[in-house]
Amino acid sequence: MTENTPSTHTPEPRQVPDWIPAFPVLAPDSADLPPHHDHCLGCGPANPHGHQLRARRDAHGVHAHHRFDSRHVGAPAIAHGGAVATVLDELFGLLLYTVGEPAVTRHLAIDYLAPILLDTPYTLRAHIHARDGRKLHLQATIENDHAHVITTATALFLTVDVNHFLTHNTPPHTDNTP
Numbered sequence: 001m002t003e004n005t006p007s008t009h010t011p012e013p014r015q016v017p018d019w020i021p022a023f024p025v026l027a028p029d030s031a032d033l034p035p036h037h038d039h040c041l042g043c044g045p046a047n048p049h050g051h052q053l054r055a056r057r058d059a060h061g062v063h064a065h066h067r068f069d070s071r072h073v074g075a076p077a078i079a080h081g082g083a084v085a086t087v088l089d090e091l092f093g094l095l096l097y098t099v100g101e102p103a104v105t106r107h108l109a110i111d112y113l114a115p116i117l118l119d120t121p122y123t124l125r126a127h128i129h130a131r132d133g134r135k136l137h138l139q140a141t142i143e144n145d146h147a148h149v150i151t152t153a154t155a156l157f158l159t160v161d162v163n164h165f166l167t168h169n170t171p172p173h174t175d176n177t178p
């Protein structure tokens, strides 16, 4: 089969890890929230290319202390905006430990108000702004060590059932095709 030949292979349904259907609500305490799984790009402790984000619940939602490093460089000494987006998406993903239902990112919007510097401590916070059925409207900030907010983010997560992770979904029709 050449590179341009359409594949007729039907992918096998993927196995769903146990932690997805058993997604828990975790009470606020001093413990780090568990990673989604060991190799998760955002929080997996066994992913050497990942951010290994650690977050905790608090009265409002979740927070994390984080430093970007040389793996995440964009402009010299400044974190790549995509790396920042990854970490914010991940923090929202960990905020789901306050919901107890699987949900996925449908929309993510970020205002980069000032550069995020490498090897510099930041505090990230996320909370649920509102819920409307399956729609979780989420908000997050990144503060520097002077408590100045230098990044804000909003996201729409949609709750999904376990079948979302079982099958390869068919992309929906979009109006932006040529």
Ligand SMILES: CCCCC/C=C\C/C=C\C/C=C\C/C=C\CCCC(=O)SCCNC(=O)CCNC(=O)[C@H](O)C(C)(C)COP(=O)(O)OP(=O)(O)OC[C@H]1O[C@@H](n2cnc3c(N)ncnc32)[C@H](O)[C@@H]1OP(=O)(O)O
Pocket: 020, 023, 036, 037, 040, 042, 089, 090, 092, 093, 094, 096, 101, 102, 103, 104, 105, 106, 107, 135, 156, 158, 160, 164, 165, 169
């Ligand atoms: C995340 C971990 C926590 C636990 C989650 C459980 C398992 C996760 C498993 C593995 C993940 C492991 C580690 C990763 C962890 C965290 C990373 C952070 C999270 C992510 O990185 S996750 C990956 C990126 N993510 C995706 O891979 C999603 C791809 N996508 C889809 O699979 C579909 O898109 C889907 C299923 C999301 C929805 O599809 P659908 O067909 O069910 O929904 P539909 O289109 O009908 O919209 C429903 C209602 O939302 C309204 N609506 C839509 N868009 C809107 C907008 N922009 N603004 C305002 N309203 C909007 C509509 O208007 C309608 O509203 P209404 O119901 O009122 O009519």
